[in-house]
Amino acid sequence: MVRNTVRSASTLDSTLPGKLLRLVFHDCMVEGCDGSVLLEGNMTERNDPANTSLGGFSVVESAKELLELFCPATVSCADILALAARDAVEFAGGPHVRVLTGRKDGRVSLASNVRPNMVDTSFTLDEMIKLFSSKGLSLDDLVTLSGAHTIGSAHCSAFRDRFQEDSKGNLTLIDSSLDKIFADELIKRCPADVSSSITVNNDPETSMLFDNQYYRNLFSHKGLFQSDSVLFSDGRTREKVDEFSNNQESFFQKWGESFFKLINIGVKTENEGEIRRSCTSIN
Template sequence: MEKTSAAFSCTHCCVFLIWLFLAASASTADLALNFYAASCPSAEFIVRNTVRSASDLDPTVPGKLLRLLFHDCFVEGCDASVLLQGTGTERSDPANTSLGGFAVIDSAKRLLEVFCPGTVSCADIVALAARDAVEFSGGPVAQIPTGRRDGKVSAASNVRPNIVDTSFTMDEMIKLFSSKGLSLVDLATLSGAHTIGSAHCSAFRDRFKQDPKGKFTLIDTSLDNVYAEELMEQCPAGANQSTTVKNDPKTSFAFDNQYYQNLLAHRGLFQSDSILLTDGRTRKQVEIFAQDQVSFFQSWTESFLKLASIGVKTGDEGEIRASCPTTNA
């Protein structure tokens, strides 16, 4: 009996050691807080200062950096594939040609290559820059782990099937968010990113119709009439394709809960915004966030972490690019 027990214990000991080894190996490939503490202690400080300087010079930068993260993570995961330049890349797709903030990412990368060459990924820079952009706009401080690696694949054909179109129905949005591991609450929360940033007129033109004389009239009855008139004035027929309007006309550069208050007033810029109020599955969440900014901020830190962790490449996957617009030779 004692011999059997000893053998049993030894067997379990070996199993435990094997499990411990595998767990340790797996953990080294995971994201971690202070991932660069030893290899590049100033990494987050450099990104933070770069974002701060750029935002001080141009208040539209935070909105651009936040949007850049969304468009990166939803296609191929958070691997900086959206930064790659060239014919047929994600960046060349019409859905991404209006993206901005690339110069900020490139600036941070150049500095990091001076102090810590070949160490900090472009994917981490994009995630950290978006995190800092929210904070500098008055939003919550979010702790996110690092250790992402850069992808080598970037195809324009992957963009449209993985990006939310402003004309999407709720079912279409839920299906897409679910495929990324994001819940209905995440959908309602992350839509709050529209509290900063701007949009081109073409992004919401489907809510209006143009008569033979070129005049626009409202066809989306879920939109406040006064707000609709304001939009038509800002985006008249023949407006330059580069013309933009603020996502949130009240507090354009402040990351707050005004976006949800706008929705309650039927002043959501996109159809995909307004539907959060008209659909019973998300209306309650909109009402909660509109009344309680603390609740929105708490939910944001959780959902943002999930967003910035979609399909990450770690360990031996991908690479650490020397330059964000190109893969290593």
């Protein structure tokens, strides 16, 4: 039921796979994989500025409504989100990976917990390593899960730190790790006075396909974020980037392992949570 819901929605909106993948990451890194990012209300995770651009909520809710009809109070929203992200990757051409179910939905969702647990696009490698390590994820997991940027898009503000604005409102590239031609394209797409709603594809080559192009882009100095480019420039991660850029099968295999670890962070079971009747509110 979840897979059919994801496929139907993604056929109508090709941006959904990227949104669902980002949604599960933002859920699992805060409070664990417990559906806390799905809860609505003042001061919940959804209200933090880092999460206001998230999407895909309606797909999860649609799957929940369907499941409640056929098997009420049985499948948690946390499970639906993990399954939906898996199916989104597969729909976009990525590998099919195993997902264990049995998660309970959390009852806590606080905006104040988001920033301390979320990667910022301007993070150094050391900052990312520290955060990922606190979640039980290795350096290889960091490089692998960054490959999620092979699909999806980002608002111009997410990489504006790589440019400087002069007194006339013109942008100039100040990050030498970014390809100049690519940077000029970004400036055209995202001038200083652009609407905050404008987005750019994470992968300028195959934006809708889950493949290893992300890593090839890093070799061409076309990583959209500073946190992308550092994976190529730092010797600790460059070898893995090289491996994945040359071998998509290797990336897909490792993706299955790292994604499995991601969606099992801080899982709640038994009395630690509940199975919500609606994903947007606790019972």
